[in-house]
Every structure is written in C-alpha cells, then in structure tokens.
Amino acid sequence: MKSLRRLICFLLLGLIAVTLIAACNTARNTRVTNTRLTNIHVTNDQLQVGNCRVIGHEFGETCVPLKPQRIVALNPDTILDPLIALGIKPIGYTSDNVGGKEIIGSVSLDDVAGATNVGKSDQPSLEQVFMLKPDLILATKYHPYPLLSAIAPTVVVPSPNFDVPANEAFFKENLRYIAKVLGEETKAEKILDRYQKRIEDLKQRLGNRLSQIKVSVIYYIHGLVYTPAKNYDATADVLIDLGLHYKLPPSGKSFSIESVDEYNTDILFIINLERKPLSFFLQHPIFSRLKAVKNNRAYLVPLERWDTRGILGANQILDDLFKYLPENP
Template identity: 55%
Template sequence: MSNQYQRLAKLCLLMVISSILITACSQQVVQTTHFSSQIPSDCRVVQHVFGKTCVPLDPQRIIALDPIFTLDPLIALGVEPIGFASYNGSGEEVLLGVSFDEVEGAKNVGDAGQPSFEKILVLKPDLILTTDYGDDEQKYKLLSKIAPTVSVPNESHLSPEDYENKPWFKENLRFVAKVLGQEAKSEEVLRQYQNRIEALKNRLGNQLHQIEVSVIFYGEGYIWTISKGNYPVSFILDDVGLRYKSVPYGEWNLSIETISEYDSDILFIVDVDKRGASFYLQHPLFRDLEVVKNNRAYVVSQENWRSGGISGANKTLNDLFKYLPEDE
C-alpha cells in the first residue's frame, strides 16, 4: 500500500511541475530559441551558443548553475545570486574559486551537471546563468521555460591555440558583466587584479628571475600538473613573469617515476583529496625532493587552485603573496 502512495505522490508532483513549466513558458516574454523580432524595450539582448536571450535590464533573482563560469564572476562583480549549483560528484558539495561563506543565504539547487528543476522553480528566478559542454541543449530549453537563460561560454569552446594563449578567466568575467550591463565593473575588477600582479612583482624583486615553480595536483586517483592554459594559475604565473614547469596540452597526468622532474625551487601541492599537509610532506613520493627538504613545498587547497574564474585567480594570488617572497 505504501508503494502505491509513493507512486501517487510522485505522479502528483510531476503534474505540478509540468503545470508550472507550462505557465512559465506561456508567461515568458521572449523565447530564447525562437527569438522574436519584436524586442521589448525593457531587456538587454544577449547572443550565446543557443541563440539570443532577452535579459532583464536589472535582474534581481539570479541563479548560477556552474561554480566556475557563472557563480565565480557574479561574486567578483559583487552580485549576490539567490541560487547556485555545486559540484557533487565526490559525494560532497564543492565550490571552486568561491567559498560557501560568499554565497551564504543563497539556495543550493543541486549538482551543476544535474540541478534540481523543482528547487529552481521555487526560487522564481528572473535570470538563469548556465554553461554548455556540448550536450546541454535539452537542459537549456527546459531552463529557458522557467526564466530567461544565458549559456556562458567555457574553455571547451576554445580552439587549442586560444585555450593556451587567451586568459579565458578574464573573458569569462567580461561576458557575464556584459550580460548584466556591468562592463565598467568588470574592467575595474581586472585592473585591481593587474595591480596585484604588479605588487607581487615588486615584492619578489630579484627573486622573480631566479626561481622556478612547479604545481602538482594530487587526488581522485591521479597525479597531474598544469599545461599552459588549463588552469588560471598558468596565466597568473605568466602575468607575474615566473618560470614554471608545464606539460603539453592534454598530457597532464604524471607517473610516479616523473615526480622527481618537478623538484623545482618552489612546489605547490594541490590537496584535492583534503588529506592535509603532513600526508604529502611525509609521503615517499615527495619527502625526498630537495624542495621539500628546503621547506619550500606548500600544500594548498583545490578550491583556490583548481578554479577557473577571476575570484579563484585572486585567491591563488593570495597564496602566491603568502608563499613566494623570501627574505633575502
């Protein structure tokens, strides 16, 4: 009997959600996939991978469905979303580049890959920011029935050449700022970032041209490092003018035998599995490295170093300010 009640409850819930979606669809001023030539005067037209969207001029109830490409730039622009998605694949909620303290008061609507449409509906957003990795058109169509939805470009949309040479975390900020009509604010944020880069150069002085940096990620059953462009840290190190060890595009994974090749002047170990500093500094893979013996190996968080947005880039810079300069 209880199973019959459960099936009946699920059926009722499905009917309610379908009714709300149909109502939202009928109330939508402009369809994003079938853009009308009649453009309302109280919206901003944004072109993206799925077409055009009529975005409210001053959206107040924004949901960000990707921590890196939508939530990170919102926080950098000083915009407080009402909802956000996290990465939940490891069994815990994870944000990259943004802390949970920075979204206090906002509702978590589930995993970025499969957010809860029920939770999104309840929040009554007036703008949804999502991103696309090549298979999200159906999700986009459903979201656009709830509220105006913009698909924010990500690094997968770039050619390998652009991927390695264009600091895409800066362009990501500019795109989201354009959606919101906050282009001037984005340029201010980028100027502040550049000022911090110059300040770090000055702090390093002669050390700038004397040290080489390595970055190793450890976790999820893999050990890997950076290539040019695959994390903002490579662009940050380029901006500072530091030498760093890297691998060709797509060859990120390292073997146990090659760890010694990353015995540089300074080593950052990104603690993906959250094991703590003592685990790595006493680990047979690392403890015999000269950089560890010289106390220039530092364990840092994936939230700051595995990010892809300007907020995360600034948190990476925080660590560089903390660990790179050495009293001469």
C-alpha cells in the first residue's frame, strides 16, 4: 500500500512539474482578468473543438469535454449548489467546517450520496482529487489552478466581488455560468423561471402588506453583527427580488452589538454563527428592546440555508419566507 501511494505521489508530482512549465510558457499569452462573472464569457460563444468546448475563465481557457461524466466540485456554494440544481452529481466535492460541524452549504448529504469528500473547500486534497480520475474540475481562484489542471481540465468559476457592479444577483449569474460550462443553458433558465414564479406567488400572498413590512437580517458572532450584502449573498438578493424594505449594509463591514438598534424593523432574521438558542436573543438586554423581539417576530434561521450564494439556497430562503412573512406564521 505504501509503495502504491509513493508511486501515485511520484506520478502526480511529475504531472504538476510538466504543467507548471507549460503554465509559465502560456502565461505570457493569457490575459488574466479580474471582473465580475458578467464580463467573463465562453470564448467565441462556446467554441467547440473536437470533443470539447473552449471555456474562457479568469486564468485563461480550458477545453471542457462536451459531456463530462466525472466532475469534481471544489466549492459548496458557487459550484456544488448549481451543479445539484442542474441535476448533475459530481464524483467529488468539498465541505466547510463551521463551529466544528461539517456543512456543504444548502446541499443535502442525500444529494451527494456515493460521492467522495475530498477535503475542505479552502484546502482540498490533491491526492484524493487525482485518485478520482476526474474529466473536469470546477474550482475557484483561491485554488491552485496549475496543480489542478495537471490532473484534469479545470475551469475557474468566478467568485462574488463587492467592488465590481453586477447586472443581477450573483446566484443567478453563477447558475448561468456553470450551466454554460456544461451546455445546460436551457435547463438553467427553466430553474430561474421557477424561482421567479415563486417570488411572484409570495408577492401575491402578501398583497398590500409587501410595501409595509420592514425586514432585517443579521449575522451574529461573538458580540458582532453584520448583514448580507446584495449581489453577493443570496439572502439579500431574494429579499430585494420580493421588493421588501430591507436594511442594506455597508459592504463587508461588521459592527458591535450596540449597533443592532439600526435593525429595529418589523421582522428580524438572525443567522446565528454561534448556534445560540433563541432564548439568548430574547433575553439579551440589547436585542430584547427591538420591536421584532417584543412582537415575537424575531426568528433564528439556519446558517446552512441562509448563508448561501447558490440557487438551491435561494429557494430554501424562499421556503422560510413563505413560512415566516405572513402575519400568523
């Protein structure tokens, strides 16, 4: 067994060395961009060469098999979520660790039954990825692209960016990009159409109250609060799609708990990173003075469902909004 592992590692290192040399030679001819997803397009409108399509991404171009069968997804939110939504199960995936608990975003374990967990999303195991013999790796810019591309064709999926304006919600752009990589654009549009229909259904159910409800969403951890940002977190984008009065934050900033008065709205959703019970907030001297807490309209919502940048997560947020927004939840 040890000799087999040494052989595998030797072969992998050899592949990596070859790829690094090739990467150095081609880097001069590759224009690396740092734009939002809307500015990263499939080359020549999904140019097909032989048995693959050429996909442009932040680190260059990749020839993707027309029908990849062995996909490894290295991020739960921006890769695994849209893959599962499109009905595609990868052979390998990564997970995150929050509060000592392994989570895969808004994807259920049943959705990845039989697939292999290849490590944490910020540090996947290259050896495990290699052993799976993938024909396509979907990664982010934070992963070691030259090393991964030595194993299999690798596409770098764009990440959300606070600094560059977007035409629409990131989770929608993200789904469309993954669908374009895999040639599933029609299916993606049907998924987004179903999402929009659910938005319209909830609007109709709320009626005139929609223009009157004021909603806040906060993350809470170690005495700090911050709120989801539009065109980044699906939570904010779903609330905006509904047309609710939503307290928008300064992007990427957190505040001490004393600032929670800024979120004194009719309804308060709390994404509790410390997994404290609701009683902690109901009895807290600062939270307890908020209108939503006094009126029993403060709700703890699961991190796994609400801290999301994927279409599956957006629909799970909608599930909770159907549950909590009506007057008598």
